[in-house]
Amino acid sequence: MVKRNINIARLRAGYLFPEIARLRREFAELHPDAKIISMGVGNTTEPIMPHIAEGLIEGARRLKYAETYSGYADEGLAELRERISGVYYKNMFGINEIFISDGSKCDIGRLQIMFGSEVKIAVQDPSYPVYVDGSVIAGAAGREKSECETGDCDTSAGYSGIKYLPCTPENKYFPDLSKIENNSIIYFCSPNNPTGAVASKHQLAALVAAALRTGSIIVYDAAYSEYIRDAALPKTIYEIPDAEKCAIEVNSFSKSAGFTGVRLGWSVVPAELRFAEGESVNSDWSRVSATIFNGASNIAQYGGLAALDTEGQNEIREMTGFYLENARLIREALKTLKINCIGGDNSPYIWAHFPGRDSWDVFAELLEKYHIVTTPGSGFGPAGESFIRFSAFGHRAAVKEACMRLISRK
Numbered sequence: 001m002v003k004r005n006i007n008i009a010r011l012r013a014g015y016l017f018p019e020i021a022r023l024r025r026e027f028a029e030l031h032p033d034a035k036i037i038s039m040g041v042g043n044t045t046e047p048i049m050p051h052i053a054e055g056l057i058e059g060a061r062r063l064k065y066a067e068t069y070s071g072y073a074d075e076g077l078a079e080l081r082e083r084i085s086g087v088y089y090k091n092m093f094g095i096n097e098i099f100i101s102d103g104s105k106c107d108i109g110r111l112q113i114m115f116g117s118e119v120k121i122a123v124q125d126p127s128y129p130v131y132v133d134g135s136v137i138a139g140a141a142g143r144e145k146s147e148c149e150t151g152d153c154d155t156s157a158g159y160s161g162i163k164y165l166p167c168t169p170e171n172k173y174f175p176d177l178s179k180i181e182n183n184s185i186i187y188f189c190s191p192n193n194p195t196g197a198v199a200s201k202h203q204l205a206a207l208v209a210a211a212l213r214t215g216s217i218i219v220y221d222a223a224y225s226e227y228i229r230d231a232a233l234p235k236t237i238y239e240i241p242d243a244e245k246c247a248i249e250v251n252s253f254s255k256s257a258g259f260t261g262v263r264l265g266w267s268v269v270p271a272e273l274r275f276a277e278g279e280s281v282n283s284d285w286s287r288v289s290a291t292i293f294n295g296a297s298n299i300a301q302y303g304g305l306a307a308l309d310t311e312g313q314n315e316i317r318e319m320t321g322f323y324l325e326n327a328r329l330i331r332e333a334l335k336t337l338k339i340n341c342i343g344g345d346n347s348p349y350i351w352a353h354f355p356g357r358d359s360w361d362v363f364a365e366l367l368e369k370y371h372i373v374t375t376p377g378s379g380f381g382p383a384g385e386s387f388i389r390f391s392a393f394g395h396r397a398a399v400k401e402a403c404m405r406l407i408s409r410k
């Protein structure tokens with residue numbers, strides 16, 4: 001028989017969010033009358049706004065007629081790529097440096113295939129689980145703890161090939177960059193999932209300097225950039241000079257325009273970015289994309305075009321504003337309970353601290369006592385222990401109800 005891929009066997013548990021969905025289902029079966037409120041997975045709940053929805057409808061309509069029908073469009077509509085460059089990057093990039101995707105998670109997976117199994121990985125700890133789990137699947141995480149009992153490799157944080165960079169209250173959720181080893185792929189997410197922390201320009205400048213110094217490539221995940229309201233905070237890594245020499249950026253319409261189910265995103269792979277021997281990263285990315293990806297839905301891309309004109313941008317602001325108001329309500333409730341938390345001001349996640357407690361115990365308590373589903377911090381990495389992530393994606397009435405339960409049943 002075919003042998004199982006050793007890298008799949010190296011994954012330590014099921015993917016975090018389906019695990020949580022399973023626990024929720026089990027609880028619901030035992031307590032059929034419980035009105036469970038989800039503050040777990042970051043999944044959008046509000047309908048797509050009218051102008052952007054019209055863009056999607058127009059995309060579908062065009063497929064109905066010979067004059068406007070289109071088939072494969074591998075790298076994405078040129079107009080969409082131009083508009084992304086204009087709206088997000090002050091036209092800093094040509095269309096050949098912007099690749100349309102079916103979402104940033106999918107592009108992260110393909111980037112992991114491009115980088116292969118021989119690279120070293122550095123991640124913020126805690127972090128979006130795809131950076132670590134995807135690296136494990138791609139074979140880049142090295143050996144798992146149980147394979148290293150002889151002590152010949154350092155797996156203190158889980159895997160021999162992954163460097164965890166703790167982001168804790170002590171370092172104000174910005175990692176010690178001196179821990180980054182030479183020639184690493186550095187995953188960096190800001191606004192951060194799960195902590196909600198947003199890196200300042202000064203901090204990102206330090207990150208870019210560290211990447212250039214160590215010959216590393218940053219994979220900068222800006223999926224929540226539209227949640228930034230503080231004008232002093234950078235929305236893209238490319239606000240930092242020389243980032244185009246060391247960084248790829250992934251982004252998405254999921255959390256800004258409510259496209260979690262529509263599927264549309266993009267990646268910026270600058271022409272200047274080079275591998276060790278001077279080979280173009282952009283060319284390799286084109287090669288990988290053309291081979292294992294056939295482009296994003298053209299319906300979705302018309303939605304994306306609408307999202308990027310003036311009206312669409314106003315709708316994105318309104319939509320993200322709605323979830324930010326949810327976040328404010330959650331923060332206020334936690335404050336009333338004297339629970340320390342960060343995030344939620346320029347991000348849809350609130351990171352709440354329960355010192356000395358096991359994250360999964362707190363998760364279970366919130367579910368059993370308040371019928372609220374959250375995400376245990378340790379699911380995002382060892383430094384997430386004793387934290388809980390609250391997601392602000394939800395209907396207003398549900399968020400208010402959850403806050404009321406927390407406050408009144410304390």
Ligand code: PGU
Pocket residue numbers: 017040041042043102103104105106128189193221223251252253254260264265
């Ligand atoms: N990047 C970050 C940092 C994310 O948090 C998420 C979604 C994505 C990318 C995925 O974006 P797409 O463009 O839609 O692919 N994170 C959610 C959903 C869970 C998941 O598995 O993606 C979350 O709850 O963390």
